[in-house]
Amino acid sequence: MNPKENIHPIEAPAGLRERKKRLAQAAIEEAALRLFQQKGYEQTSIQDIADAVTMSSRTFFRYYASKEEVLSGPIRSTQLDGIRFLQEEAPPASPHAALRSVFSYLAGQYQQQRPGLLLRYRIAGQTPSIASLFLYTLMETEPTLCHELSSRLESAVDRNEVRFLVAVYMAALRVSIEEWMEQEDGANLVDILYRHMDRLSSMPG
Known part of the structure; x- marks a missing residue:
């Protein structure tokens, strides 16, 4: 037997592969956002983005399925x-205690991403075909959030009530984000969200 047949290629450790993936995604996002500003979202092709980071469009699709995903990925x-x-x-x-905790956490995470989110928000707002992209991205997680919350509560809790409360808190987060984006850089999303969530505390649940 040829000894070379027993030699297996050395694979990069999972941590290193993940780091390389994140670096590639960051480069793609940076190039895409720059091009969206310079040329316009609809006028920028995936090939334009790939060329800007010296990769093929085929390689681009290893990291993102579309331009929309590049724009909404952080959300x-x-x-x-x-x-x-x-x-x-x-x-x-x-349910209220859990939702206040989760949505406060989300607001804190978004607060740290303000510059990038603000840029993405403006690009989407100026492009009719994707104007509601952020709203849809927020709503995508509602079913999973409902399922996870219901599974962690007592079985006697009405699942339809949980579904309703999740939708209401998601709306509060959306309105808070929109208000936050329209204010100066010193605005605090967590404070804005708390103000809106306090209005919900009297609801059953």
Whole structure:
């Protein structure tokens, strides 16, 4: 037997692969946002973005499925972080307590991303075909959030009530983000959200 047949290629450690992936995604996002500002979102092609980071369009698709995903990626990622936060929390005392905790966490995460989110928000707002992109991205996680919250509450809790409360708190987050984006850089999203969530505390749940 040829000894070379027993030699296996050395694979990069998972941590290194993940780091390389994140660096590539960051480069793609930076180039895409620059091009969206210079040329306009609809006038920028995936090939334009790939050329800007010296990769093929085929390689681009290893990291993103579309231009829309490049634009909305941070929101989707943050929303998924919120679900993981709920999964790791101690069992909540009530739906309201759990939702206040999760959405406060989300607001804190978004607060740290303000410059990039503001740029993405403006690009989407100036492009009719994707004007509602951020709204849809926020709403995508509602079913999973409902499921996770219901599974961590007592079985006697009405799941339809949980679904309603999740939708209401999501609306409060959306309105808070829009208000926050329209204010000066010193605005605090967490404070704005708390003001809106306080209005919900009298609701049943």
